[in-house]
Amino acid sequence: MRVVVQRSKEAQVVIKQKVVGQISHGFVLLVGFTEGDGEKEINYCANKIAKLRVFSDSDGKMNQSLAQVGGSILSISQFTLYADTRKGNRPGFSKAQTPQLAEENYQQFNQQLRNFGLNVETGEFGADMQVSLQNDGPVTIIYDTAEL
Template identity: 75%
Template structure:
């Protein structure tokens, strides 16, 4: 499982010209799954992200979590996080988890975040989405469960 976390001042996802999800302050998560990913990877990432301290405290130190700053999450499914770019110029996506299982894992991951008290907005799995955000910092953190 890979999750790209971007600290954001505001973000939204549009689908077919309509806003589907929107946050004002928090994290934009780009979420991808590969074969074998399941509960263990979902719990690991949800736990790490829910406790991630990358918001400034009064001294300007990155020391506060999403809940401490009353932030939200905009979660976007993104199978292209598992693009294979080693050969040629057209990426391959065979390392991405098959869509039905990935959709189930994506829904479970978002539910895990909600169960940790986080407000979660989402796109639609598999849809053509336009995501816009103001990256705050910029601060970007990448979680890859194959590397922990």
């Protein structure tokens, strides 16, 4: 499982010219799954992200979590996080989890984040989405459960 976390001042996802998810400040998550990913990886990433302290405290240090600053999450499924670019110029996606299982895992991951009391907005799994955000910092953190 790979999750790219971007701290943002605002973000939204649009599908067919309609805003389907929007946050004012918090995290934009790009979420991808590979074969073998399941509950263990989901729990690990949800726990790490829910407790991630990258928001400034009163001393200007990155020491506060999303909940402490009243932020939200915009979670976007992105199978292209598992692109294989070693050969040629066209990436292969055979390492991405099958769509049916990936969608189940994506929904479970978002629910796990909600179980921490976080507001989670989403795009639509498998849809052509336009995601816009104002990256704050910029701060970008990558979680990859292959490194566990």
